[in-house]
Amino acid sequence: MKQTTETTPTFFCPVCRCKEYVIVCREVPDFRFRVDGVWSSARCLNCNVIYLVAPLDDSKSPCPPPVYSQHSTPDVTPLQGKGLSGKMKEYIRKSILKKHGYNIEKGNCFLGKLLQFFPQIVLKAQWGQIIFPSAMPHGRLLDIGCGNGRFLNIMGKLGWLIYGVEPDPESALIAQTTSGALIYPSLDEIKALPFQFDIITMNHVLEHIQTPREVLNACWLLLKPAGKIAISTPNWGSLCRKVFNKYWYGLDAPRHKILYECGTLKTLLQESGFSEHIISTTSIREGMVSFRKSYFFRFGRSPSTIIKTSWFFVSMLAELCTSSLGEEIIAWARKK
Ligand SMILES: [Zn+2]
Structure with a gap:
């Protein structure tokens, strides 16, 4: 074009x-x-x-976009498994948690390290979370845009002192009730708290924010010295976007306001006072979902098994060649 x-x-x-x-x-x-x-x-x-x-043609004025809502109780598999298969999964999960430094019984740290070569197993063991902070005794964690609090539930069980920001009152109530975290409707209320945080997480939230610079500046103020920020967001530089462009699932107009590539997100973090960036991309969680949806938006039908399989191998090969083509960006940075 x-x-x-x-x-x-x-x-x-x-x-x-x-x-x-x-x-x-x-x-x-x-x-x-x-x-x-x-x-x-x-x-x-x-x-x-x-x-x-906004629409380039003024006559086509947009309706207000629907918001995402998470009004279901979060589903978090308990740490203790039942039966032989449950016990095996428990051992694998605990091994991966040990690798992250969590002090729990059972599990084997070496096995946890070995399993890093099998990202699907790691993802499942981490309850599907691609942002997974390492252990920090009595650490304070703030999750911005926490939805029904599923991530906070997991982090709370692992010993973090948990706090959330969620503007949707119904989701916030579920998050507060199920995780025990204190949930605030906006960052303004958090600013009034008499302490700072060790880590702030934003899982698929940044793309919805119209004023990212202001929000990142607020995060900087809310973090302790050398505190960390962790962000996941759709990758505009992904292979799926390059193939499908306006039909790309991650575009999600009109809800996604701003989309980033690794470089643009790194610059924004740098300019907001963060250093020691570790920015990577992954398709492990969203890759096939995004392909199936994008294909459907483009052609009006689901891809056949042959097409899905071909895509799986092509995208895997592409990601082996370059690390910036994954479907999601994961960014970690430290307050300077
Ligand atoms: Zn600009």
């Missing part, structure tokens, strides 16, 4: 306020929830983030 540079006073980059952009996806409908309207995505020519712009 031919891209032309456009300048207009109507739109500006929400990260750096630059008014120069190129449209990278035009006339994108809401493939997921079928809200009326079409949206476009632009690449900022200054900071390179991808941001959602």
Whole structure:
């Protein structure tokens, strides 16, 4: 597709306020929830983030987008397994937890290290969490956008002192009731607390935030010196996005406001006062889901088994060659 540079006073980059952009996806409908309207995505020519712009044609005004909601009780498999298979899974899980430094009975740290070569097993043992902080006795953890509190439930059981931010009252109530964490409706209430945090996590939250710089600055203030921030977010640089572009599942217009690649996220973190970045991508959790959905959005039907299998091997090969093509970005950084 031919891209032309456009300048207009109507739109500006929400990260750096630059008014120069190129449209990278035009006339994108809401493939997921079928809200009326079409949206476009632009690449900022200054900071390179991808941001959602209002319809270019003013006559097509968008409806308010539906919000995600997590109103079900979080499903967290207990640490203790039942039966032979349950006991084996428990041993594997405890071995991986030991590798993360958690002080628990049973499990074998060496086995935990060995299992790192089998990411699917690790992911399952970590209750499906790709952000998994290592142990820190009496550490304080804040999860921004905690939904029904599933992640907080897990971290609370592992000994973290847990806190959450969740604007949806129903999800917040479930999170508070099931995890015992204190859940606040916004960062403003957290700022008033008389202590700082050892770690702040944002699991698929940053892409919904229209003012990421302000939120990261707030996180910086909320963290203890050398405290860590951990972020997961869809990867605009993923292979699936490169193939499907406007049909890419991770685009999720109009709910995803800003999308990042490894480089743009690293720059934003640097400019917000974070260093020691470890930024990687993975398709382990979302890769096949995103492919199936993107394929459906593009062709109106599900991919055949042969196509799915081919994609699996092609994407695996691509990720072996370059580490930036995975479906999700995982970023860790430390407060300077
Ligand atoms: Zn910008």
